[in-house]
Amino acid sequence: MHDMLRIMDVASALRRERETAEAQLDVDVAKARLRERLLATAAAAGETVTAAEVDAAIASYFARQHRYADPPPSWRRLRAHLWVSRVPVVLGLALATLLVLGATALAGVFPGPSPSPEPAPVTSPAPVPGPAPAKQPVPTPEPVVVTPPLPVEPPAVAAPEDAFAGAWRHFQQSLATATKLAAEDGARARLDQVAAVAEAAGPAKDLSRLRAAQAELDEVITRLDEQYEVTVVDRPGEPSGIDRYYRGKLSGYYLIVEARTADGRTLRRRIVNHETKSRDEVTKWGEEVDEAVWNRLVADKRNDGVVDDALFARKSRGTLAEQIVMHGADGKPLVRGRSITSW
Numbered sequence: 001m002h003d004m005l006r007i008m009d010v011a012s013a014l015r016r017e018r019e020t021a022e023a024q025l026d027v028d029v030a031k032a033r034l035r036e037r038l039l040a041t042a043a044a045a046g047e048t049v050t051a052a053e054v055d056a057a058i059a060s061y062f063a064r065q066h067r068y069a070d071p072p073p074s075w076r077r078l079r080a081h082l083w084v085s086r087v088p089v090v091l092g093l094a095l096a097t098l099l100v101l102g103a104t105a106l107a108g109v110f111p112g113p114s115p116s117p118e119p120a121p122v123t124s125p126a127p128v129p130g131p132a133p134a135k136q137p138v139p140t141p142e143p144v145v146v147t148p149p150l151p152v153e154p155p156a157v158a159a160p161e162d163a164f165a166g167a168w169r170h171f172q173q174s175l176a177t178a179t180k181l182a183a184e185d186g187a188r189a190r191l192d193q194v195a196a197v198a199e200a201a202g203p204a205k206d207l208s209r210l211r212a213a214q215a216e217l218d219e220v221i222t223r224l225d226e227q228y229e230v231t232v233v234d235r236p237g238e239p240s241g242i243d244r245y246y247r248g249k250l251s252g253y254y255l256i257v258e259a260r261t262a263d264g265r266t267l268r269r270r271i272v273n274h275e276t277k278s279r280d281e282v283t284k285w286g287e288e289v290d291e292a293v294w295n296r297l298v299a300d301k302r303n304d305g306v307v308d309d310a311l312f313a314r315k316s317r318g319t320l321a322e323q324i325v326m327h328g329a330d331g332k333p334l335v336r337g338r339s340i341t342s343w
Contacts, residue, residue, distance in 0.1 A: 031058050034196070037189040044186030044321050061200045071205065076162070164205045171198050171214050178217060181224040183318025190220055190320060223320055228259045228267055230313040230322055232297065233284060240307055241297065242286060242343050253294035254286030254340055257312050274338040287312060288337030292329040 035054055042049040071077055082089065175195060182188045194217050201209035232240050233256045244251040259267040271285040272278070289297075301307050313322040324333045 027062065031062065034058055034192070038193050041186055041189035041193050045190060057196075061196050064200050064203055164207050164210065167207060167210050167214065168198075168202070171210060171217065174214065174217050174221060178221045178224060181221065181318050183316070184320070187220075187224060187318065187320050191217075194220060220320070224318055226267070226315055227317040228261045228315050229311060230257050230259050230287075230315070232257055232307050232310040232312060234301075234307040234310055239343075240301060241294065243294075244340070244343070252288045252338065253291060254288050254343070255294075255297065255312065256284055256343075257287050258284045259315070271339050271341050273341040275340055278341075280341040282341050286340040286343060288339065289326075289334060290328065293326070293334065 035051075035058060038054045038057070039049070039051065042054070175191065175198075178191050179188075182191060194213055197216070198210055198213035201207075201213065234240055239256055241253065241255045243253050259269050261267065266283050268281050268283055269285065270279055270281050273280055297307060297309060300309055309326070312326045313324045315322045324336060326334050328334050
């Protein structure tokens, strides 16, 4: 019985591993899951990304995923080629040295013909000739040993591969920090989207693309680490709300709000102005509400000059989006409407 249970455990483990492998190798399923996560992230972050753009990004990512590109020329690449070809290079240098030494030795053993002495002039009367002077031996030159120059190590230059490797390590460290901060599925999906952009830069060692992904990841980390409340502006001399008109007709009711931390600091936010379609960085902006909420807050401020129901939204640490807490006439949190940055 014990052996039968062990065999069943082994069979179950093999089945689970096979299902995991099939899920990992099924490209269509992986694309579908990645598409769902990217669309969910874009929706949570308020980005206007179409399904066609997401499909194009996924197709580009998978097309570049396993593409090989030869690294650009550099000192590191040259040293690698020399190391691979070290045997023929060393043999070639040794052979050249032997040829030089052999040629030098042969030149010393077989010297060239020595110059013959010039004949002495003959005068009359000729003196009795004495013994002929002995020829002076020509000194044999000593062989010259030529020592090959020592190889000079080229100066250390930071290669493009080194810069990419350093940027990749920094990205991985930042991604680990962001993963620890993320406390919701939308934030994790956004991190997966940024990681996919960085991984697409790997095969071609695209440093500029990796740096762009790093900049986007830094923004996500900053956003995840923030914690504040969005409250209605309630100070003397400043409006708490405004009604907008277009061509004489009411366009909407807006509460003037700001983001404040627990220690009272006012934060700058990047808000999309739905009237101009621009993305502006401001400290105050307008949030659209319905007429019932507008009338409620107008009566609240007229009562004693102070807006008691001033909390509009709350941003928690580890999340990307603000959670609206101000309720409507039905007692449920408001649905976020349009926003403006100037009035």
